[in-house]
Amino acid sequence: MDSIEISGLSCRCIIGIRPRERRVAQRVRVDLELSVDLERAGKSGRIAHTVDYSRASTELIALLQFRRYSLLEVAAEECVGWRVAADPAVQGVALRIAKPQALAGQAESGGV
Numbered sequence: 001m002d003s004i005e006i007s008g009l010s011c012r013c014i015i016g017i018r019p020r021e022r023r024v025a026q027r028v029r030v031d032l033e034l035s036v037d038l039e040r041a042g043k044s045g046r047i048a049h050t051v052d053y054s055r056a057s058t059e060l061i062a063l064l065q066f067r068r069y070s071l072l073e074v075a076a077e078e079c080v081g082w083r084v085a086a087d088p089a090v091q092g093v094a095l096r097i098a099k100p101q102a103l104a105g106q107a108e109s110g111g112v
Contacts, residue, residue: 001091002038007031014068015075015099022068028099029109030060034083035092047077051087059086069101070111072097072112 009032012025034051041050063082069075080093098111 001035003037004034004038004053005032005055006035006053006057006060009057010099011029011064013064013075014103015064015070015072017070026101028064028084028097029111030058030064030098031096032079032083034087034090035096036089037091037095051090055109056083056086071106072099072110076112 010027011030013025014022014025015028016022016026028073034056038050043048045085047058059082060079063079064075067075069078076097077094078097079097082092083095084090096111098109100109102110
C-alpha cells in the first residue's frame with residue numbers, strides 16, 4: 001500500500017487537563033500517514049485521484065483549533081475518524097500528536 005505523509009504539522013490549540021492548558025492555547029505537532037492506492041494518481045497526474053495534503057492539513061488544523069480537548073487521545077481519535085470519513089480512498093491512518101512543552105526540561109515532547 002502506498003502512503004501520503006504529512007510530517008511536523010504544527011498549530012496552537014486548547015488541549016490538556018491542567019488549568020493553564022484549559023485557558024491558553026499551546027503548540028501541538030502532528031505527523032500523519034494516510035494509506036492510499038496512488039497508482040491512478042501516478043498515471044493520470046490529477047489531484048482528484050489522490051488526497052490533497054494541503055487541504056488535509058488545513059482541515060486538520062481547523063478541527064484541532066475548533067474543539068477544546070482534555071486528552072491527546074481524544075484529539076487523535078477525532079482526527080483519525082475525520083480523515084477516514086472525509087475520503088473513502090483512505091484505507092488506513094497512522095497519526096502521532098505531541099505536545100512539545102508537556103515535559104519541558106525532561107523530554108522533547110509527550111504524545112500519542
